[in-house]
Amino acid sequence: MKKQLLAACAAGLLAGAFALPAMAQNVAIVNGKPVPKARLDALEGQIKAQAARTGQPVPPEVQGQLRDEVIAREVFMQEAEKLGLQSTPDFKAKMDLARQSVLIGELFADYAKKHPVTDAEAKVEYDKLIKAQAPAAGTKEYKARHILVEKEDDAKSIIAQLKKGGKFEDIAKKQSKDTGSGANGGELGWAPASTYVPEFGAALTKLKKGQTTDAPVKTQFGYHVIQLEDERDAKAPEPPPFDAVKAQLKQQMEQQQLAKYQQELREKAKVE
Incomplete structure (x- = not known):
């Protein structure tokens, strides 16, 4: 039992x-x-x-x-x-x-x-991107102000006031249609001429430091009175450190590799 x-x-x-x-x-x-x-x-x-x-x-x-x-x-x-x-x-x-x-x-x-992207490969791509952002030799940046109005006669009147000693900043605050820059006395900050519409950029590059346009500059936005405060050789923007963008950069490179692989498979396939 x-x-x-x-x-x-x-x-x-x-x-x-x-x-x-x-x-x-x-x-x-x-x-x-x-x-x-x-x-x-x-x-x-x-x-x-x-x-x-x-x-x-x-x-x-x-x-x-x-x-x-x-x-x-x-x-x-x-x-x-x-x-x-x-x-x-x-x-x-x-x-x-x-x-x-x-x-x-x-x-x-x-x-x-x-096919992982290595840190070394990502660093090579990072350096290429930074180099591509460097401005071309001779590229200039301009620090300018402007006053924007609707009518040409108003722009001519402002130019006349400036020639008589009127202060650009005060007139911009009172009369400029561009309220964003107008609040700062027409200040546009540093930028290459190519940043602006062609008519504005062309007029800006003809000015000398401290000079104001003698005639209104017409663009799609209205009539501008432009003053050049200063100019300098263009500088590349300060890049983020490699470690801060490494993960994102590697992900982008892996996506590019995958897209290339997909295209290669399509091209090799025999489709009837």
Whole structure:
């Protein structure tokens, strides 16, 4: 009797030992059907990847809801299968498209994994971009003011006032249609002539330091009175440090590599 009892206990322990790993592989049992933990892991991976692309962390409450979501999907899927929806032509067509999308996604992910952009490659690209931003030899920047009015006669009147000793800044604050610069006495700051519309830029480059246009300058915006305060050789904008843009730059380069790979596949394919 004792031997039988010991044998039964041993069998139970062995069954439990095998059952534990099996349960660890499942999220739950729904209507007698196991829901594999791999399904939960895959969904969690999707959520984390999406969050990484947007630069946002996964909220703790979302992670806690994933198990319920996986179980709910199993419940709904079982009901759909009970109704035979998996056998309809519409479902099969959608599954074919879904299979294509997933497989293509795996292809691109595999390519990206095998062709990472190194820090050294990103640094070379960074240096090229910085060099491209350097202004061409002889390029000038101009510090100017302007007063913008609707009518040519008004512009001529302002020029006359300036010749009689009127202060440019005061007139700009009172009469300029360009309220943004007008509030600052017509100040436009430093900029190359190419920044402005062609008529304005051409008139600006003809002025000498401290000089004001003798005649109104007509553009699509109205009539301008322009004063050149100063000029200098153009300077390249201060670039951000490499480490600050490295991640973004590597991502852009990887996207460019992937686009090139896609184009190569298209070109090699025989389409009849």
